[in-house]
Each structure stands twice: as C-alpha cells, then as structure tokens.
Amino acid sequence: MAFPRKIMLAAAVLLLAACRSDPIQFHTLSPTSTSAQSASAVQRGNVEVQIETISIPPQVDRQQIVVRQSDSSLAILEGHWWGASLVDEMRSALAQQLPDQGAARKVSVRLDVQRLDSLPGQYALIDVNWRLRDLDTDARPLLYCRSRLQTAAGVSIDEIVIAHQQNLRQLAAEITQAASNTAWRCSSSS
Numbered sequence: 375m376a377f378p379r380k381i382m383l384a385a386a387v388l389l390l391a392a393c394r395s396d397p398i399q400f401h402t403l404s405p406t407s408t409s410a411q412s413a414s415a416v417q418r419g420n421v422e423v424q425i426e427t428i429s430i431p432p433q434v435d436r437q438q439i440v441v442r443q444s445d446s447s448l449a450i451l452e453g454h455w456w457g458a459s460l461v462d463e464m465r466s467a468l469a470q471q472l473p474d475q476g477a478a479r480k481v482s483v484r485l486d487v488q489r490l491d492s493l494p495g496q497y498a499l500i501d502v503n504w505r506l507r508d509l510d511t512d513a514r515p516l517l518y519c520r521s522r523l524q525t526a527a528g529v530s531i532d533e534i535v536i537a538h539q540q541n542l543r544q545l546a547a548e549i550t551q552a553a554s555n556t557a558w559r560c561s562s563s564s
Contacts, residue, residue: 397453398452398453398454398455399455399531400456400457401456402456402458403467403538403542404463405471405543420477421473421554422474422477422479423473423482423483423549423550423553424474424480424481424482424509425472425482425483425485426507428461428487429487430461430490431489431490434460434490435459435460436450437455438451438452438454438455438456439451439454439455439456439534439535441492441493441531441534442492442493460490464542467542468545471542471543471550472546472549479508479510480509480510481507481508481509482506482507483506483549483553484504484505484507486502486504487501490538492527492538494527494529494530494531495528495529496527497526497527497537498527498535498540498541499522499524499525499541500522500538500541500545501521501522502520502521502522502545504545505518505519506549506552517559518560519552519561521545523541524541525537525541548560548561
C-alpha cells in the first residue's frame with residue numbers, strides 16, 4: 375500500500391515541476407537617472423507641456439513586449455512584460471522629461487504613435503506624429519510635427535528597452551524645443 379502512494383507522490387511532484395514556468399520580468403520606459411531630466415531642464419525655458427493623449431498601434435499595445443522577428447512576423451514575449459500598459463509607460467517616461475510646473479506658458483501635446491519596432495540585435499524605433507496646442511491663447515495655430523527616432527539595440531530585451539528610453543528622451547527634447555521656440559516650429563527629426 376505504501377508503494378503506490380510513493381509512486382503517486384512522485385508523479386505529483388514531477389507533474390508540478392513540469393508545470394513550472396519561468397518568472398515574468400517587468401521592464402519600464404522610465405529612465406532611472408535624473409541626468410536626462412537635469413540636462414533637458416536647461417532647454418525647458420518658460421513653457422509647461424502637458425500630455426493630452428497617446429495612441430499606440432494595436433500590434434504592440436499590450437502588457438507583453440512585442441518584438442519583430444522578420445519583415446512579416448512579430449513575437450509576443452510571454453516572459454517579458456511592461457511594468458504598466460505601454461501607453462502608461464510612455465506617458466510616465468515622457469512626463470518625467472517634459473517641462474511640467476511653474477511656467478508662464480502652458481502647452482499640450484497629443485501623440486499618435488504610427489510605429490514602435492523592436493528588432494533584437496539591430497534597433498528600437500518610434501515613428502510618431504505629434505501636435506502641440508497653446509493652452510493660454512487660441513491666437514497661435516496648432517503645430518503638427520513628426521519624429522522618426524531609431525537607436526541601435528543589442529540582442530537582450532534590456533538593451534532594446536534602453537534604446538526605447540533613448541528614443542523617448544530624444545522625443546521629449548524635440549517636443550520641448552518646439553514648445554519653447556517663439557517661432558513655434560518643429561525641430562528636425564532624427
């Protein structure tokens with residue numbers, strides 16, 4: 375009687391071990407260092423930038439990180455997730471780097487991400503249309519801009535996320551420059 379019980383116990387242990395999955399790793403687009411914030415503080419000038427909305431393509435708008443495998447296929451990485459929704463990650467990362475308090479002039483930005491690619495071993499890319507609106511006066515027309523930013527990335531997910539952080543840092547700098555510019559012009563895209 376003890377022998378079948380041991381076999382059943384061993385089988386249960388093996389079954390539980392087979393069901394074990396690798397732990398989920400969470401990633402963020404928010405940079406850890408404040409050096410980016412202090413560096414862009416010089417460019418901030420006299421403007422406060424508020425984020426209205428951010429839209430993201432449905433192919434990548436999910437909790438799991440999505441990477442491109444080839445020209446025609448994507449992979450959803452079940453073991454690598456964003457710390458929050460991708461929209462919230464982008465909003466948080468940009469809000470940390472845009473001028474946000476105590477300015478004389480208030481501007482809002484609306485972002486429409488056309489493409490967000492992650493190609494391991496090659497690059498991280500963001501292609502985004504954005505619109506600035508002066509909240510203090512209707513005399514200034516809307517400003518429509520486009521940024522296409524691409525940063526080389528290594529093969530690891532951490533290297534891809536860091537490349538996306540660099541792209542968002544550059545995007546925040548372009549938005550800040552355009553908002554601070556008295557001529558209200560788009561800066562050049564990379």
